[in-house]
Amino acid sequence: FSFSEEELRPYFPLERVLNGMFQLCSHLFGITIQPADGTAEVWHEDVRFFNILDEQGEHIASFFLDPYSRPHEKRGGAWLNPTLGKSQVMNTKPVAYIVCNQGPPVGDKPSLMTFREVETVFHEFGHGLQHMLTTVPYHDAAGLNNIEWDAVELPSQFMENWVYDWDTMQLISGHYQTGDTLPRDLFQKLVDARKYMAGSQMLRQLYFSAMDMEFHTSSDPWKTIMDSVAAEYTVLQPLPEDMFPCSFMHVWGGGYAAGYYSYKWAEVLAVDAFGAFEEAGLENRDKLAEIGKRFRDTILSLGGGTHPKEVFRQFRGRDPQPDALLRLYGL
Numbered sequence: 001f002s003f004s005e006e007e008l009r010p011y012f013p014l015e016r017v018l019n020g021m022f023q024l025c026s027h028l029f030g031i032t033i034q035p036a037d038g039t040a041e042v043w044h045e046d047v048r049f050f051n052i053l054d055e056q057g058e059h060i061a062s063f064f065l066d067p068y069s070r071p072h073e074k075r076g077g078a079w080l081n082p083t084l085g086k087s088q089v090m091n092t093k094p095v096a097y098i099v100c101n102q103g104p105p106v107g108d109k110p111s112l113m114t115f116r117e118v119e120t121v122f123h124e125f126g127h128g129l130q131h132m133l134t135t136v137p138y139h140d141a142a143g144l145n146n147i148e149w150d151a152v153e154l155p156s157q158f159m160e161n162w163v164y165d166w167d168t169m170q171l172i173s174g175h176y177q178t179g180d181t182l183p184r185d186l187f188q189k190l191v192d193a194r195k196y197m198a199g200s201q202m203l204r205q206l207y208f209s210a211m212d213m214e215f216h217t218s219s220d221p222w223k224t225i226m227d228s229v230a231a232e233y234t235v236l237q238p239l240p241e242d243m244f245p246c247s248f249m250h251v252w253g254g255g256y257a258a259g260y261y262s263y264k265w266a267e268v269l270a271v272d273a274f275g276a277f278e279e280a281g282l283e284n285r286d287k288l289a290e291i292g293k294r295f296r297d298t299i300l301s302l303g304g305g306t307h308p309k310e311v312f313r314q315f316r317g318r319d320p321q322p323d324a325l326l327r328l329y330g331l
Helices: 007-011 016-029 115-132 154-164 166-170 186-194 198-215 222-235 263-280 286-296 308-316 323-328
Strands: 032-035 047-055 060-066 079-084 095-102
Touching: 007 115, 016 032, 016 115, 016 286, 016 308, 032 198, 032 263, 060 115, 079 115, 079 186, 079 308, 095 115, 115 154, 154 263, 166 186, 263 286, 263 308, 263 323
Parallel strands: 060 095
Antiparallel strands: 032 047, 047 060, 079 095
């Protein structure tokens, strides 16, 4: 597709990305996100602190953002963790911290993000929104608590879709020297690249998911299971020397035992939910705000107090369907 991550990086200074993401969330969900640096103790000088206000200007939640890599004291990757949960009994409001690992500012040059890092910030903030916008008053069912494993990634993967929306891209991109937004031709290449080998990637995830499920329900030897599942889900059969299941740590020690399928199922839910916005027209900002309010009042609000299937039905008016996911990847 004739572009590189480094070619895109100058268009994504951290402050521009954050401000654009906050504007999007304000429009969709009726919230205001305000910097509150200096009002809470932080563990490093680079850590930011923000408050979230509702439509009436009432403070409802807060979060820390630790954006930069510090290899000597931080592990790699990005994650969100709750600090405090919502509790009527304890009179606490939700607080979370979001940790990333992008490059820090250097001299006069701000922190410039790769497109994947932009996606990651949107992903983790989706988790944060579900934690912080909950309306469930009981801690053990509020926010991320008690949500079934195969639905917890819905808000995070849902938020990723917005970086492929042209109007959103104009909010979150701005060359750090000129202020110019990402050129339309480069944006289109990003959209097109999303479909590159999408069928093969889909098969790979389905192969891993089916194999994981068989491992935890069948008494057959692992090699027999692998060969049987591969015959149905792979184009090229595994080599006789293939020992991949022995290192498939997601399902042995990573918490995904008989649950690897949740990656793809959550994507079905997320893309189908995003489809409600697409059907209204992503350029129809008034309609998007109306649907965004419904998304907030269901997916982001109801936490683990209502079964995910019922929450999705309340938002979408029906059960999940895979059509939007297949359409997204050109399948």
